[in-house]
Amino acid sequence: MVRNPERRTALVDAAIEVLAREGARGLTFRAVDAQAGVPAGTASNYFASRDELFTQAGRRINVRMTPDPDLVAQAMRPEPSRELVTELMRWLVRRMTEERTGYLAFLELRLEATRRPALQAELNRAVRTEFEASVDFHLSSGLPGDADTVKVLYLAMTGLLLEHFTVPEVLSGTELDDLVATLVERIVPR
Template identity: 35%
Template sequence: MTARRARLLDAAIEVIGAGGIRALTHRAVDAAAGLPSGSASNLFRTRDTLIEGVVERFAERERANWERLAAGAQPSSARELADLLSRFAYLSTHEQRTLTLARYAILTEAAIRPPVRAQLLATGARVNAWATGWMRAAGSADPGRDAPLIMNYWTGLVLHQLAMPDPSFDPAERLRALVEAVLTAAEAS
């Protein structure tokens, strides 16, 4: 990806994260990137191609954030997995808040745009593979079942914090309880 393309897509993520999907225009992206008018439309001829680029870029940035956080981590227990997910939830709602808000706006867009949905399913497959592997490493007897349960809760927890910020947000206790309950239930069945 060229530096100019990345700059424009990062600016588009900022526009969406600050104002929602409706705020996304070529002109708004140019302004946010500090580039001359027409810069975004030269690379992304339509709004749809701009949105496709945004999905690609935010998936790349989230993957890099996750890999930095998880570098060398291999959770070998429910508690370690919950603690890692807690750190990622905190990062997603603080330092990476705008990126996360853009992700949720794009997820909503996927409900009405099949091409965006297909693109998200492709990038989401990698996330699902990580989650499943981590469930297995943490002791899940059924990681294919447990990963969606835990990650869907995580998604809702993060969304709730973004929508109604709690200054004392600390998801660790709730995530530990959930992860331990799910992994224990899998062992019992």
């Protein structure tokens, strides 16, 4: 396989764009080459199979959706409280909205993982690692609630984001910020 890390990253980013726009069936080497603006056959020189391309896209999405540590430190300046959790969840929604392509591609990968064991293993590892880091962060930051609070909040927020990105009319007429505040109020103890 060819070893040019910048080109490889550009190809994986192109794969994420293709996934978000065309879905898993549209993710072909030819589509990735076209999206990346490289000669035909380039992606197949970097990835041994579509399975590898899917797995690499899963890893890259995780990197793209992880917030900058300096921004996290800045967000954590206020005292730990339910209000701070609300602001953090609103920030999450804004970040995912800004990274809409990555989030939609991630949803595609989740569905495709039901058919591709290697991808499922990668997503299980990555999502579990991120979830456990979120629990540790929540608890070590002194935010209200316990590990179960974080788990329920995670499930509520992933459901909210799924609706927001896939069937937005379901939540029409409801301000997303207000809905986030309601979720936090119902889930996170004072």
